[in-house]
Amino acid sequence: MTEFRAPTLRAVLFDVDFTLCQPGPQLGPLGYHEAGLVHGISLDPARYEAAREAAIEDIRLHPELDHDQEVWQRFTEDIVRGMGGRGSAVANVAESIVLGWEVHENFELYDDALRTLRAVRGAGFLLALISNTSRDLDEFVTHHRIDVDAVITSRLHGKMKPHPAIFRSTLTLLDVEPHQALMVGDSPADDIAGAEALGMPAVLLDRLGTYNGAAPSVRSLDELTTLLAGGSAASQ
Secondary structure (H helix, E strand, O other), X not given: XXXXXXXXXXXXXXXXXXXXXXXXXXXXXXXXXXXXXXXXXXXXXXXXXXXXXXXXXXXXXXXXXXXXXXXXXXXXXXXXXXXOOOOOHHHHHHHHHXXXXXXXXXXXXXXXHHHHHHHHHHOOOEEEEEEOOOOOHHHHHHXXXXXXXXXXXXXXXXXXXXXXXXXXHHHHHHOOOHHHEEEEEOOHHHHHHHHHHOOOOEEEEOXXXXXXXXXXXXXXXXXXXXXXXXXXXXXX
């Protein structure tokens, strides 16, 4: 991993989903079950986790990492089928779930998100959000009262993480060099490898300890604040 040197940093970039926030029950197993009932099919909530894992294994992103909204429709249809869905209603259920991912009220900030963002901002760092999402992040930050200097999404940019172009665009908005910006996210492939390929230091947020202490990593955003204690905007 790229060496992490807090005193050289001017900016911190955060992934959004499963880093700052998580989908609420409307987008989980019970949400699928209820959406299925609306469209006349019965989905088994107990099969959700296995169905989602299978859908992840089967996902096929655009070869050039172009944002492709149809990928998420197919991904969600796979989950619906894995939960027992059959017939033409599968597409309708999936569409309702996909549209639900664009509703800010369907997401809940982690308890450590706002206090960490405020602490990082208070220490003088520039802040940006970078996400592979179709949601309007300008509306997202307004809804959740988040103060940042830049937001960028794959839907508007065109490329998805880990493509270097979306990271470069974010750095350009902040007017910082790669070595001056820290990437924080929950995906080793999208967030960490993508940032490091551009020469950015990165910290993996591993809330569940899934990645066996891959360094540098933290189990909560509160731990990130401690890591950043040695760096501030004054080091620019």
